[in-house]
Amino acid sequence: MTVLTLNNLTRRVDLFTLRLFLTVVEEQQMRRAALRENITPSAATRRLQELEEVAGVDLFDRLPGGMIPTPAGEVLARHVRLLFANLDVMRREIAEFSEGVRGRIVVGSTSTIIVQFLAREIAEFMRDFPLVEIELQEDANARVVSAAVSGKADLAMFYATDDIRSEALDIVEFRTDRLVAVVPRTHALAGRASVTTRDLLGENLVGIAPHTSMMTQLRNAAAMLGSELRVKYRVSTIEAARSLVKAGLGVTIQPESMLLTEDVDKVALVALDEPWALRRLCIGTKSGEPLSAAVKAFIGQLTDR
Numbered sequence: 001m002t003v004l005t006l007n008n009l010t011r012r013v014d015l016f017t018l019r020l021f022l023t024v025v026e027e028q029q030m031r032r033a034a035l036r037e038n039i040t041p042s043a044a045t046r047r048l049q050e051l052e053e054v055a056g057v058d059l060f061d062r063l064p065g066g067m068i069p070t071p072a073g074e075v076l077a078r079h080v081r082l083l084f085a086n087l088d089v090m091r092r093e094i095a096e097f098s099e100g101v102r103g104r105i106v107v108g109s110t111s112t113i114i115v116q117f118l119a120r121e122i123a124e125f126m127r128d129f130p131l132v133e134i135e136l137q138e139d140a141n142a143r144v145v146s147a148a149v150s151g152k153a154d155l156a157m158f159y160a161t162d163d164i165r166s167e168a169l170d171i172v173e174f175r176t177d178r179l180v181a182v183v184p185r186t187h188a189l190a191g192r193a194s195v196t197t198r199d200l201l202g203e204n205l206v207g208i209a210p211h212t213s214m215m216t217q218l219r220n221a222a223a224m225l226g227s228e229l230r231v232k233y234r235v236s237t238i239e240a241a242r243s244l245v246k247a248g249l250g251v252t253i254q255p256e257s258m259l260l261t262e263d264v265d266k267v268a269l270v271a272l273d274e275p276w277a278l279r280r281l282c283i284g285t286k287s288g289e290p291l292s293a294a295v296k297a298f299i300g301q302l303t304d305r
Contacts, residue, residue, distance in 0.1 A: 003056050009054060013050075013051060016037075017047045017048075018083070018084075019084070020047055020048070021076070021077070022080055022084075023036055027261065028067055029067060030045060030048075032261075036257060038175050055072065058072070059072060091128070101131060102131040102293075102294065103132050104134075104294070105134050105292075105295055106152070106155075107134060107135070108152075108157065109138060109144060110158060110159065110212070111212075113157045113159075114138060115258065117174075122134055128301070134298075137153060140213075141161065141211075145158050145165070148286055149169060151289075154285065154291075154292070154295050157174070157281065157283060158213075158282055158284060159281060160173075160279070160280040161213050161276070161279070162220070162276075166282075169285060170285050170288075171283070172299065173280055173283075174302055176279065179214060179217075179254065179272050180254065181195050181270040181272050182241075182268070182270075183268050184245060184248045186248070187248075187251065189203075189251065189268075189270055193270075194271040195270050196272075196273050200253070201225070204232040204233070204249065204250035204251065205230065205231045205250060205251065206249065206251065207229075207235075208237060208241055213279070214254070232249075232250050233249060242254065242259075246267055256269060
C-alpha cells in the first residue's frame with residue numbers, strides 16, 4: 001500500500017467512491033451498499049480496494065457477517081462526512097445566485113419503491129429545490145401507472161411487470177432490484193443456492209397485500225405450474241412478513257435490498273431462480289405531454305445516479 005498524500009487523494013479518488021465508502025460503513029455489507037448505490041458488488045469492491053490502496057491502510061475488517069470499519073476507517077468516515085456537509089453548504093450558497101425552480105409535482109409510487117429508494121431521493125431533492133412542492137401518492141403498481149396516464153399524477157414510479165400496460169407513458173428505467181426468498185436460518189431451504197416457485201408452494205407462505213406486484217408475479221408463476229397460490233399468513237407490509245419468518249412461522253419473498261442489518265443472523269436470503277425475480281424500476285410520464293421544469297429536475301436527479 002502507498003502512503004496517503006493529498007496529491008494521491010485528489011488524483012485517484014472521486015466523490016462517488018467516497019460516498020460508496022460511507023454507504024458500506026452504514027450498511028456494513030458490500031452487497032446491500034452496492035444495491036443502494038446502484039453499482040455491481042464487484043465494481044464496488046474494486047473501488048474500495050483502490051481507496052484502501054490510496055489510504056495505505058485497511059479501512060474495514062472483513063468478517064463472515066459483514067464489514068466493520070477499522071479505527072482508520074472510522075477516522076476517514078468522520079472526515080468524509082464533513083466533506084459532504086461542506087459540499088452541501090457550497091451547493092446551497094451557489095444555488096442562491098440562480099433562479100430557483102418552482103412548482104408542484106404529484107408523484108405516484110408503490111410502497112416498496114418509497115421505502116427502498118424514493119423517500120431518500122425526495123428528501124435530497126427538496127434540499128436542492130426548496131421552492132418545489134411534492135405530493136406523494138402511494139398505491140398499487142397498476143393504479144400508479146393509471147394515475148400517470150390519466151393525468152392525476154405527473155409521474156409514476158412503478159415496476160415493469162408483464163401485467164402492466166404502459167404504452168401511453170414515456171418510460172425511463174430508474175434502477176433494478178431482485179426478489180429473493182426469505183426463510184428462517186434453521187429452515188431446510190436456508191442451505192440452498194437458489195429456490196423456484198415450485199419449492200415455495202409447499203411451504204407456509206407469508207404474503208402481503210394481493211394487489212402488489214410481488215404477490216401478483218408469485219400468483220401468476222403458481223398458475224403457470226397449474227397450482228393456486230395458498231397464503232398461510234397475510235400481512236400488510238414486508239416488515240411484518242419478515243417478522244413472521246423470524247418467528248419460524250413460514251417463508252416469504254422480498255426485494256434483496258430491504259433486509260435490515262439486524263436481521264442478518266435471524267433469516268437467510270435465498271436466490272429466487274425465476275425470470276421475474278429481476279425487476280426493472282421505471283419512471284413514467286404521460287406520453288406526448290410537456291414536462292414542467294420541476295418534473296424535469298426531479299427526473300434528472302433520479303436518472304443521474
